[in-house]
Amino acid sequence: MKTILIANQKGGCGKTLVADELAFSFDRTDVKYSLYDLDGQGGIIHKPKVIDDADYAIVDTPGYIYDNLGELIQGADLIIIPTRTTYKDIPTLQTMLELIEQNGKSSDTMFIFNAWNRFNVAAAFEDWFKTVRDGRHVSIIPQSEEFAKAGMYGKSVVEYAPRSKAALMTCKTMNEIRLQIGLPQK
Known part of the structure; x- marks a missing residue:
């Protein structure tokens, strides 16, 4: 089973959104997966589930560093780091990158810039990110x-507003994740 760890020590960066949209992507294509919600704050649309013959495990983590995060990093086949793109996000991302490097997984990471628009990308973040990419x-x-509206109905943004920019970009992101773990795009 391949493990997809969605981690960032900062809350509100989109970890649960990514976990849900990835689960929706797997649901649409009959991929067998287990879902682990370690966050405990609620907000995830999917109910956690463990399937014995799952091909993938999606692990949604809390917005803080906890004791076994290093073990989860070591066991992950892909680490997704959702983040906002402000100067306030730099310190927490730096800590995450250090943890990932300490656990020998630097090449198995992917960033997702969440809630991105051309007005909220801070120059300081952009300059810093060039040094760590x-x-x-x-x-x-x-x-x-559209994400909030879709969530109110327990749906993926792809199902709720399929022609929206949010749905199109989410599909693109989920397909990029699928490629990273060896699944075809859908």
């Missing part, structure tokens, strides 16, 4: 009220 894949999920 190190060939890692980056994807973007745009800022959109």
